[in-house]
Amino acid sequence: MQKHPVIEQLIEAHLEFLAQEFSMPDTIHDEFNAFYHWLKQQQLKNIWTFEQIYQLIQKQILDTPASAFLIEQIAEHIRFALIHPINDQTKIEDVIPVLTIDQIAQYVASKAEHRQALIKQVTTNPAFSAMVTQLIQHAIQDYMDNSLMAKKVPGVGRFMKMGKSVLESVTDSNLDDTVNNYLQKNIIKLSQLSETVLNQHFSEEKLYHFQANLWHKIKLQPLNVLRRYVEVNDLPKTVELGHEIWEHIRQTDYLKQQVHDGVYAWYARNQERSFDLLLHDLNIDENLIQNELTQLLNPIIQEMIQSKYLRERARLYLEKFYYSEQIQQILK
Known part of the structure; x- marks a missing residue:
């Protein structure tokens, strides 16, 4: 041009x-x-x-x-936030307002229907039943082996062992097996009892106070406590x-x-x-x-x-x- x-x-x-x-x-x-x-x-x-x-x-x-x-940068920024020295001087209550915590506690405590449904789902789970069975068995065995009376009163320990032997000879079975069979037959009742006890323990008022007490225990802790629960070196993974x-x-x-x-x-x-x-x-x-x-x-x-x-x-x-x-x- x-x-x-x-x-x-x-x-x-x-x-x-x-x-x-x-x-x-x-x-x-x-x-x-x-x-x-x-x-x-x-x-x-x-x-x-x-x-x-x-x-x-x-x-x-x-x-x-x-x-x-980008993935590398995300991990690096999380790591940087966790190890930042300001976490050592900043308390949990400095970054989370107490009024918000109270509102959350009231909200969670008010959800009785959801809470009861969750408790029912947990207590009817086979894993929960197995755990309860094992706990009861261990508690009975521990009581027989280490009860205060068996240790302090002469002859009581031997008497309890003798009673166990007599029971096993009469029932023609091991005591542990007998207890286990009883628990297995009554597992539905145990689950229902567990559900009732948990619902009583986690009532709206008790659950609210539980959350409030938990907040008072952690609010003065520094933010660096998060590093106890997050492995900084594992962040890339x-x-x-x-x-x-x-x-x-x-x-x-x-x-x-x-x-x-x-x-x-x-x-x-x-x-x-x-x-x-x-x-x-x-x-x-x-x-x-x-x-x-x-x-x-x-x-x-x-x-x-x-x-x-x-x-x-x-x-x-x-x-x-x-x-x-x-x-x-x-x-x-």
């Missing part, structure tokens, strides 16, 4: 004008603010469709695996396990359907709302645009000007404009 002296002068003048205008902070502020005022009046449905939003989420979240670097779970879930039809329907429901509720309201939901208002976000954008624009990037990109389009046939005809 043959260069035209006049056009080149116009392009250079145009570029100088743009560089001068955008180097002024007020220009960025005014343009960004004007864009916000335009955007906030637009309705969601006039800018993006449901399909566009869902396809973006599907591509970036469901179809794209998390990078190894535990985070990787979480990553493996996510990698499987994100590819399931279940999650894809959940995300699809969730986004659709959100879009249906918000498609006629303006961006002013949508941004307000995210705590983005005009004050934030005029101050914090504008200040973040301004250094980017200035770097684009100083590095000549903006000038090069602008020249590309200005050349297309000034060397177009329409402008050529005007300049003749």
Whole structure:
């Protein structure tokens, strides 16, 4: 393409004008603010469709695996938070408000129906029955072997052993087996009794006070107690396990359907709302645009000007404009 002296002068003048205008902070502020005022009046449905939003989420979240670097950074940030020295001086009550704890305690204690259903499910579980049976057997055996009377009163220990032998000879079976058979036959009654006792022990009032007492025991402890329960050196492994779970879930039809329907429901509720309201939901208002976000954008624009990037990109389009046939005809 043959260069035209006049056009080149116009392009250079145009570029100088743009560089001068955008180097002024007020220009960025005014343009960004004007864009916000335009955007906030637009309705969601006039800018993006449901399909566009869902396809973006599907591509970036469901179809794209998390990078190894991201997983590594997650583990590193958790480790950093756990070993931070401020945990040694910060108490649990400093980060968790007592009123919230009280509300949680009241809420949990009030769920009697859920609590009773959980207790019933636990006490009717075969594993629970086996545990209760073993505990009773061990308690009986321990009493016979180590009771205070057997140790302190002469002859009682021998008498108890003799009684055990007599019982075994009469029943023609081992005492442990006899007790075990009895417990097995009455396991339903034991489970029902356990359920009754647990429901009495975990009544609404007792459960509330249990939580309150637990809070008073831990509230003054420093946050570094968390390191007792989280192996810092194992974080890469535990985070990787979480990553493996996510990698499987994100590819399931279940999650894809959940995300699809969730986004659709959100879009249906918000498609006629303006961006002013949508941004307000995210705590983005005009004050934030005029101050914090504008200040973040301004250094980017200035770097684009100083590095000549903006000038090069602008020249590309200005050349297309000034060397177009329409402008050529005007300049003749």
